[in-house]
Amino acid sequence: MRRLLWLAVLVVLLWSGWWAFAALSLRAGITDWFEQRRAEGWQADYAAIxxxxxPFRIALSLRAPALADPATGVAVEASVLRLTSPAWWLGEADVIFPDDRILLASPEGRSSVLLEDGHAALRLTPGSALELRALRFGASAWTLEDPAGTVLTAGATEVxxxxxEADPARYTMRLNATGLTPGQVPRQRLRIPQDWPVAFDAFGARMQVQFDRPWDRRALEERRPQPQQINLSRAEIRWGELLLMASADLGIDASGMPWGTVPLQARNWRAMLDLAVSAGALSADFRPQVERALSALAGAGGNPERFEVTLTLERGQVRVGFLPLGPAPRFILR
Known part of the structure; x- marks a missing residue:
């Protein structure tokens, strides 16, 4: 009996020592990372840790974290960030976001996001590189605002x-947002009619992205992995009478320029042109040419309000058949 008691005491002491080592290592890793960012010219602050x-978990609370990357102009600030993981492996971390506003800033302006039950699950592969095995984000509801007012709101959202498993530099990405609702700011800018539905009926996508290297600790310490290939299996947006479905098979060169094809299906496409012109994405002078071309495509399919078309991206341009639509976007992660 005495031996069992001593054995139990020894196990408790060993486990306590391991827990203390893991907790102090996590704390030191966080503080060292902030110090390294400050040495690189970042704003990297927190009030307390x-x-x-x-005995079985390690829970870290970071008060008032604030980060700003001068190279990209991106900054984020929150009241608190909570991280919890099993004591035996810190690479299976769950992050709990605050229930008050998270402040965001970028070269495009300032905004804030308010999350309800905002959480993320981070799964890393054991090893010095700490490769990202999975990252999941969810919220039961959220609101995005800028100084002019509400930009977007949504219900349950999963990303x-x-x-x-076969290629560590390839990742499958999914997005689904229920009840996505444009606020008054985009509705006014896009001149959306007041009788249009308030919320999207569907908003989701699934794709595979091949990067030039796996996502690991170097993504924070050096540069972000850059996409080399995008295979969009399905994207669907339904908003009242509007329907837009797309897939894509794109390659991306070292400068971020894409090439490949993007099959599109659209319903009530004339209303989409109205929105594109209102948003400035399509020149009003160029609209008649686009409308004539799309009318011909829709007429060939037998339904003048619905068409299927394939966009071709090459040499930095987007075109439909011989009709140029404008410059292709660059895919560069900074």
Whole structure:
């Protein structure tokens, strides 16, 4: 009996020592990372850091974290960030976001996001590189605002990025947002009619992206992995009478320029042209040419309000058949 008691005491002492080592290592890793970012010219601050969760978990609370990358102009600030993981492996971390506003800034302007039950699950592969195996984000509701007012709101939202087992540089990404609702800011800018539905009926996508290297700790310490190939299996947007479905098979060169094809299906496409002109994405002078071309395509399919077309991206341009639509977007992650 005495031996069992001593054995139990020894196990408790060993486990306590391991927990203390893991907790202090996590704390030191966070503080060292912030110090390294400051040495690189970032704004990287926090008010306090606290570790708890003994005996089976490690829970870290970071008060008032604030990060700003001068190279990209992107900044984020929150009241608190909570991270929890099993004591035996810190690479299976769950992040709990605050229930008050998270402040965002970029070269495009300032905004804030308010999350309800905002959480993320981070799964890393053991090893010095800490490759990203899976990243999932979810919220039961959220609101995005800028100084002019509400930009977007949505209900249950899920975003995921999962590493391919056969190719560590390939990731499957999914997005689904229920009840996505444009606020008054985009409705006014796009001149959306007041009788249009308030919320999207469907908003989701699934794709595979091949990067030039896996996502790991170098994505934060050096540069982001850059996409080399995008295979969009399905994207669907339904908003009242509007329907837009797309797939894509794109290659991307070292400068971020894409080439390939994007099959599109659209219903009530004339209303989409109205929105594109209102938003400035399509020149009003160029609209008649686009409308004539799309009318011909829709007429060939037998339904003048619905058409199927394939966009071709090559040499930095987007075109439908011989008709140029404008410059192709660059895919560069900064």
């Amino acid at each position: 606290r570790v708890s969760g003994y 995921s990025m999962v590493q391919d």
